[in-house]
Amino acid sequence: MNLAYIPSPSHGVLYLGPIPLRGYAFCIIIGVFVAVWYGNKRWIARGGQSGTVADIAVWAVPFGLVGGRLYHVITDYELYFSEGRDWVDAFKVWEGGLGIWGAIALGALGAWIGARRRGVPMPAYADAVAPGIAFAQAIGRWGNWFNQELYGRETHVPWALHITSSEGGRVPGYYHPTFLYESLWCVGVGFLVIWADRRFKLGHGRAFALYVAAYCVGRGWIEYMRVDDAHHILGLRLNDWTALLVFLLAVVYIVVSSKKRPGREAVVEPAAVASGADAVAEGVTEAQGKTEDAADKDKAEDKAEGRTEVSMEKTDVAEEKAEGSEGAAKDEAESAKKS
Numbered sequence: 001m002n003l004a005y006i007p008s009p010s011h012g013v014l015y016l017g018p019i020p021l022r023g024y025a026f027c028i029i030i031g032v033f034v035a036v037w038y039g040n041k042r043w044i045a046r047g048g049q050s051g052t053v054a055d056i057a058v059w060a061v062p063f064g065l066v067g068g069r070l071y072h073v074i075t076d077y078e079l080y081f082s083e084g085r086d087w088v089d090a091f092k093v094w095e096g097g098l099g100i101w102g103a104i105a106l107g108a109l110g111a112w113i114g115a116r117r118r119g120v121p122m123p124a125y126a127d128a129v130a131p132g133i134a135f136a137q138a139i140g141r142w143g144n145w146f147n148q149e150l151y152g153r154e155t156h157v158p159w160a161l162h163i164t165s166s167e168g169g170r171v172p173g174y175y176h177p178t179f180l181y182e183s184l185w186c187v188g189v190g191f192l193v194i195w196a197d198r199r200f201k202l203g204h205g206r207a208f209a210l211y212v213a214a215y216c217v218g219r220g221w222i223e224y225m226r227v228d229d230a231h232h233i234l235g236l237r238l239n240d241w242t243a244l245l246v247f248l249l250a251v252v253y254i255v256v257s258s259k260k261r262p263g264r265e266a267v268v269e270p271a272a273v274a275s276g277a278d279a280v281a282e283g284v285t286e287a288q289g290k291t292e293d294a295a296d297k298d299k300a301e302d303k304a305e306g307r308t309e310v311s312m313e314k315t316d317v318a319e320e321k322a323e324g325s326e327g328a329a330k331d332e333a334e335s336a337k338k339s
Contacts, residue, residue: 023147068106141179206253209250
């Protein structure tokens with residue numbers, strides 16, 4: 001018996017009255033929020049508008065969930081359609097079973113639809129959300145811990161995962177926590193993409209391709225450690241072959257894209273540039289209006305000052321005339337007395 005190990009939760013679901021709160025679903029939901037939140041920050045930093053990432057995610061997330069489930073059901077069809085199985089279980093997403101390859105593929109299609117509707121280039125959007133997707137995967141993998149699934153070979157290392165459930169053919173014991181390995185790997189991939197993007201100014205989808213390639217490297221060796229049932233081709237699990245193929249495609253894309261479209265997009269969201277230009281134009285118009293108002297005010301003040309000076313001149317002339325009249329009257333009076 002191991003003195004140190006990672007315990008498995010006694011239950012993967014809690015009930016709030018009649019409402020089930022499933023740990024697997026919570027991990028997926030939290031991951032989605034993290035991806036959208038961080039993707040939005042990166043999108044704004046690239047010159048996009050706040051809210052664009054969320055608007056496109058409304059399309060990408062449902063497509064991704066459907067794609068992930070389809071990939072899992074197709075590649076493990078015997079779990080749902082073989083003798084003694086209930087095909088309705090194929091729709092029970094909350095019990096686990098989302099293939100990342102299908103999620104990324106169909107999620108990308110949904111994102112493409114959302115990006116076209118929003119009028120933004122899909123590669124730029126993919127670059128912005130790439131690290132957030134990696135972090136979302138890291139969080140989502142903890143859903144496998146709640147379900148006591150997707151663990152590796154038996155081991156006695158201090159960080160071994162203690163499986164206690166015997167459902168679905170599980171054998172209680174201590175196994176490699178491959179969910180934890182992949183979670184930590186995804187965190188590293190996210191930070192790698194952030195660093196590389198800042199260092200090399202990745203654009204035109206290359207940041208996303210780097211995420212895909214780096215993830216495939218980790219998924220390859222982690223998949224090799226797993227002991228759950230899977231289809232094998234030439235001695236390798238199907239997901240290992242998928243990881244190898246997708247890795248090669250991502251590397252080829254990075255190389256070809258770097259030669260054909262070097263640098264990074266100057267504009268990622270034309271609507272943001274247009275709104276910025278409108279704001280500048282409004283500011284200039286407002287400044288011009290204030291300048292004209294100030295000029296009119298100065299003219300009015302000048303006119304007032306001119307009228308005041310004229311009035312003062314008239315007053316001075318009147319006073320001088322009055323003084324002259326008084327002097328003449330005095331002179332006449334004195335002449336009258338003498339005579």
